[in-house]
Amino acid sequence: MNSDERLIAVLSGRKEEVDRLPVINSVGTYTMDAMKTFDAYWPAAHKDPRKMANLAMGLNRLAGLDNVTVPFELTLEAEVFGAPMEFFEDKIRWPSVKGFIAKKVSDLKFPDDVTKAGRVPVVCNAIRILKKELDGKVPIIAYINCPFTSIGSYLVDPVEFHKYLKSDPARVHEFFKETLPYYVNVASAFKEAGADIITFRDEGVSLDNISPKHFDEFVKPYLAKLISLVMPPRILHICGTLISGKLEIIRRMMECGAEAITMDEKTPMNEARALVDEYRPGFPIGGNISALMIHKGPVEAIRDSVRRAIEEGTDMVAPGCDFWIETPIQHIKALVNATIEYGTPPRRR
Amino acid sequence: MEHRHVEDEMMTAKEEVLKKLVQAVVDGNLELAEEAAREAVNAGVEPYKAIIDGLSKGMEIVGEKYDAKEFFLPELLLAGDAMYAGLNVLLPLLPKREAGEKGTVILGVVEGDIHDIGKNIVKAMLTASGYKVIDLGKDVPVDEFIKRAKEERAQVIAMSTLMTPTLLSIQTVEEKLKAEGLKGKVKTIIGGGSVSDSWRERAGSDAYGKDAMEAVSKVKLLIESVKAAALQLKDSEEQKPKKEKGT
Numbered sequence: 001m002n003s004d005e006r007l008i009a010v011l012s013g014r015k016e017e018v019d020r021l022p023v024i025n026s027v028g029t030y031t032m033d034a035m036k037t038f039d040a041y042w043p044a045a046h047k048d049p050r051k052m053a054n055l056a057m058g059l060n061r062l063a064g065l066d067n068v069t070v071p072f073e074l075t076l077e078a079e080v081f082g083a084p085m086e087f088f089e090d091k092i093r094w095p096s097v098k099g100f101i102a103k104k105v106s107d108l109k110f111p112d113d114v115t116k117a118g119r120v121p122v123v124c125n126a127i128r129i130l131k132k133e134l135d136g137k138v139p140i141i142a143y144i145n146c147p148f149t150s151i152g153s154y155l156v157d158p159v160e161f162h163k164y165l166k167s168d169p170a171r172v173h174e175f176f177k178e179t180l181p182y183y184v185n186v187a188s189a190f191k192e193a194g195a196d197i198i199t200f201r202d203e204g205v206s207l208d209n210i211s212p213k214h215f216d217e218f219v220k221p222y223l224a225k226l227i228s229l230v231m232p233p234r235i236l237h238i239c240g241t242l243i244s245g246k247l248e249i250i251r252r253m254m255e256c257g258a259e260a261i262t263m264d265e266k267t268p269m270n271e272a273r274a275l276v277d278e279y280r281p282g283f284p285i286g287g288n289i290s291a292l293m294i295h296k297g298p299v300e301a302i303r304d305s306v307r308r309a310i311e312e313g314t315d316m317v318a319p320g321c322d323f324w325i326e327t328p329i330q331h332i333k334a335l336v337n338a339t340i341e342y343g344t345p346p347r348r349r
Numbered sequence: 350m351e352h353r354h355v356e357d358e359m360m361t362a363k364e365e366v367l368k369k370l371v372q373a374v375v376d377g378n379l380e381l382a383e384e385a386a387r388e389a390v391n392a393g394v395e396p397y398k399a400i401i402d403g404l405s406k407g408m409e410i411v412g413e414k415y416d417a418k419e420f421f422l423p424e425l426l427l428a429g430d431a432m433y434a435g436l437n438v439l440l441p442l443l444p445k446r447e448a449g450e451k452g453t454v455i456l457g458v459v460e461g462d463i464h465d466i467g468k469n470i471v472k473a474m475l476t477a478s479g480y481k482v483i484d485l486g487k488d489v490p491v492d493e494f495i496k497r498a499k500e501e502r503a504q505v506i507a508m509s510t511l512m513t514p515t516l517l518s519i520q521t522v523e524e525k526l527k528a529e530g531l532k533g534k535v536k537t538i539i540g541g542g543s544v545s546d547s548w549r550e551r552a553g554s555d556a557y558g559k560d561a562m563e564a565v566s567k568v569k570l571l572i573e574s575v576k577a578a579a580l581q582l583k584d585s586e587e588q589k590p591k592k593e594k595g596t
Binding site: 159162163166209244292 | 377418421422423424426427430464465466469545547548551
């Protein structure tokens with residue numbers, strides 16, 4: 001069974017068919033080691049499809065991770081809407097926007113064809129290269145940074161944006177309504193280029209930031225619409241606290257319509273599993289290994305964490321975030337090996 | 350009796366206006382906070398008391414509600430704005446020496462990161478607690494933190510970051526503090542989405558605040574320890590035999 005068959009089976013609700021649990025990172029499959037080994041350093045790998053493809057494949061080749069993921073940043077969508085970019089030419093840093101360009105939706109630039117805007121074509125071309133070279137054996141995940149986080153963190157000053165939720169909700173809705181088709185088109189372009197799975201990544205909407213009430217008002221309707229308009233399989237990834245006492249957004253996430261949800265270590269896997277199963281038994285969930293812990297090690301701690309996540313009911317062993325760029329490759333190998341050890345065969349429930 | 354009655358009424362008026370200040374902050378109502386601050390002044394409430402028992406009390410409640418997940422970022426940010434609206438009225442009326450007496454904090458988001466939502470909340474909380482906060486903004490170069498800490502004779506440098514690669518900047522600040530012999534004289538606290546207490550250990554920072562509320566209590570401890578160390582140093586200098594001079 002290859003990585004593609006394994007992950008697709010889990011996402012299709014056929015976990016009982018897999019030889020072992022998949023070990024993936026649906027939001028980033030790169031590290032410094034991969035940059036070095038495949039000569040695909042940032043920022044070049046953000047702009048050059050060949051380098052982007054090489055870097056995305058890095059951890060599959062070096063450590064046997066079950067997927068590849070593009071792109072490697074959260075600013076792609078903001079750039080499409082006119083944000084001036086900072087790539088830190090001589091440093092290895094996440095790209096960033098140079099400033100916040102929008103106070104209201106009319107401050108955004110709306111491209112005629114979003115699939116040709118910014119670096120959308122770079123990602124599409126990287127996906128085409130990956131599709132050809134991976135030959136359907138390793139699943140290609142492409143992600144988009146969803147409206148709440150990309151607008152509220154990279155286009156509008158987040159301080160003002162969060163206040164608008166209470167002081168000027170109409171302004172926020174207008175942003176989301178006007179931009180939504182563009183997100184659909186970017187995700188669909190990735191899909192058409194050959195992405196097997198789309199991850200909808202929305203980092204800013206957990207209980208660490210906004211209330212479940214605001215999630216229902218500003219996040220869920222748009223995510224549900226967006227996800228419904230993109231071909232499956234789809235993963236919804238939200239990091240941060242998803243359950244806190246009686247509050248939770250796990251069910252709300254499930255109601256957004258993706259085939260699976262993934263989370264980070266701030267959400268205990270056993271609690272997530274219980275909530276999910278109460279609502280839709282066996283619904284695929286992934287996570288929740290701490291990326292910081294994978295970076296720091298030691299190997300025993302990584303193995304322990306993987307064992308626990310599997311025991312507590314994860315369907316896809318995954319870090320809760322991008323790998324830290326300086327994570328030693330041995331630690332990622334430990335993550336993969338522990339999944340093979342503890343996730344074969346997958347637990348039946 | 351008559352006299353007593355008037356006093357009681359004044360008492361109640363003062364209490365009412367303090368309550369109004371607290372509520373304005375909790376509700377995140379800027380206009381109400383400003384109005385209540387003026388009313389406090391007119392009612393004869395000491396500006397310092399209006400800040401502590403009104404605005405700060407309000408922020409404290411907001412902090413508790415945030416911890417209890419009754420409040421979230423939007424509520425916190427609006428409460429901060431309301432507090433500043435009240436402070437704008439009250440601070441100019443405060444005797445000069447009271448500002449900054451509790452301690453000075455240099456605050457900023459480290460180089461390479463433009464996300465300052467958490468920093469703004471920390472600033473509001475520290476200000477509400479009576480500290481002088483020098484806000485360097487976001488994307489702050491390493492040297493700037495150290496330069497301003499020296500200029501302002503600050504006890505604490507507070508650094509925030511959301512994105513992992515910028516963590517290297519924090520390490521650099523620690524190294525430079527060490528190189529300049531300032532380690533211990535200026536203490537550091539870090540916070541933000543991508544740091545943790547175990548990361549703090551690696552970076553060599555003095556404290557980690559998981560949120561704005563914890564940041565305030567840790568800053569308090571750091572400032573106390575810096576002041577205590579300075580006092581001890583002064584004492585031991587005075588007790589030192591003079592013969593060392595010139596050797």
